[in-house]
Amino acid sequence: MAYTLKINGESKSLDVDGDMPLLWAIRDIVGMTGTKFGCGVAQSGACTIYVDGSPTRSCQFRVEDADGVEITTNEGLSGKVASTVQKVCTEMDVPQCGYCQSGQVMAAVALLTENKKPTDSDIDDTLAGNLCRCATYHRIRAGIHEAARQLEAYDMLFSQNNPLKAGGIQADRRQFLVGSAAATGGLLIGFGSPGPVADAATKAATPNPFHAYVQIGSDNKVTIFSSLMDRGQGAYHGLATLVIEELGADWSQIHVTGAAGNAKLYGNLMWGGAAQGTGGSTSTAGSFDRYRIAGAAAREMLVQSAAKSWGVPAEDIKVAKGKISHASGKSASFGELASAAAKLPVPQNVALKKPEEWTEIGDTKRRRFDTAPKTNGTHTFTIDVKLPGMLTTVVAHGPTFGAKVKSFDAAEVISLE
């Protein structure tokens, strides 16, 4: 049956069963994956949305009941309270894996909209139904207090009587411009062989750490292939730090993606190198040299390419914050030199920075680069991935404890290829 739902201010027409959970409709039919499936029984809060402004578990709300109501998801959050909560979560590195964050942010924004100065017990009571398997509750609570403090300061600063009120608009505009620049894309030309990025990087059997670990596109994007799983422990951020330190890239250029299984390229050195795996606090120790070497090799090739193009000695070229420059005034971005640099031989012995020269490694003020997308619903989790022809397996649970299977027909499943 056809339904028209109003989601984040836009009308969406759906032809689905009326008893379909709204969560499924939002994620699988509309394609908005910021709202997460947690438990399916309204116990985890990961699927929290607003229905006419009230926090609601979308797994228990039927599509036919959503006709005519205003639905807001994490992607549709707006206003000062929402932007402050998301900013604070990012600045304080509140999420760990981030899977629960969409629901946590929805609950926190609703709380602070109603209650400008919540106590610990207000927060605990309101968010009691929002579970975090990483147990970041102390950080969530601290984040809400900090957001409340900033909102109070904001209200005071821009109250009707404050002469500085007009300046507030500029702060928002600056944030918008930064976001737009970061979102600009372009054609990706990597150092690896042509084809999908993951293929080029992970199918090459040659143990060349540069090809398999770092790729620089003509769009100036630096892609780092992580040999490690990141389930919120920060491995992606750690590897990015190692590469940036030696490469001289800017954080805004960085994208980290999981590399496919290839023990030859990604074997965990702390386990002898024969198996690719994550665990035992070995991620940084096992990757410390090779990801720095990859970054240093990439920088060396970019510098050699610039020296050749500009007719200047390589030693006189500087690389910092994603820019290659020479005292003569010549400069280029990584993307501009990536294609020419890719034609140069990969240096086999590169000098690494000394610890006293490090500016990124050990910088305790640096916030994790992957926190912001976890708070605004744009981070891609495994459950958000859709591939052509992909099938989804769903475990059917008995409706009561102790229930037993009476019968089932496996023919359809067995016939699958």
Ligand code: FES
């Ligand atoms: Fe809450 Fe991982 S489930 S941060």
